[in-house]
Amino acid sequence: MPAKDPILDPNSLDFSQQVAGIEEIRRLIPQRGAIEQLTAVVYECLETNTVAGYKDITEDEFWVPGHMPGMPLMPGVIMCEAAAQLASYFTQRYDLLGCEMVGFGGLDEVRFRGTVVPGDRLVIANQLIQARKGRMIRSRFECFVKGGLVCEGQLIGIPIPVEALRAAGL
Template identity: 40%
Template sequence: MPNDIFINLNTLDLNNTIVDIEGIRSIIPHRYEMEQLSGILQFDPEQKLIVGYKTVSMNEFWIRGHIPNRPLMPGVMMLEAAAQLCSYYYMKTTKDARFLGFGGINDVKFRGKVVPGDNLILIAKNKELRPRRAIFDTQGVVNGKLVFEGVIIGMVV
């Protein structure tokens, strides 16, 4: 049975981002085809919560080869998008400019598809924040439906 979605989705407005792509680029080093965040919608360190999104277009690098004529966003790219959201949270919360890379992923479940034209809402709740490690519960949502969930462990690289 899937977990409940961490936030009330009715409070989100994709037209009202608090951090746009340029603001994300000022914190996250990924560029070109590895940029997996389009905007940040909520950032609430008191509640240990961050919400962002990825607008999935027909121009994604994986479209041509990942199930031609029926492109599905690879699960690993969904997790990459969530990890970048977690990195943003870590770097803004700790004021640490060092890169937060994958240290592990646990309890990942894919529950739906993400296709071009979708807005993948990414939600991360911080469970642990240390100087060299951070742990987040993450979820991805499309059209109100949970499409993935999992625990992301970030390690300072």
């Protein structure tokens, strides 16, 4: 991912104007409790297929006591999960995949470039780069703290076979 081609400038976002708060996010994606990794969505643009949101990191995060004791660092996989939840929100909001639920299908070109600690606001920008209805979506993401890039990569979303899982009693 070329640094010269950012998805958006995180300093341009207006965090006082939410596009979706936690209840709207919950209406569209299934994650709950400790695995919820979005606080709000603050920007959407269908012309550029971009969306931005954030997660306010607190001392109460499930990973704080163990990663790392005395020096809590947000695990990179949780940063990627936050980006995946934002992509899933956008995909479901605009029915880009044509399914009831989007699952994590993969990650590519992920790089971690900084740390995230309790008290930080993790700002996530996501841009859809490919959508094949009923098959998969691919998007690129960037995560920022205080305007600095801390994580970037690409992710793949796939349809979850909800009906088959229900039929199996899950």
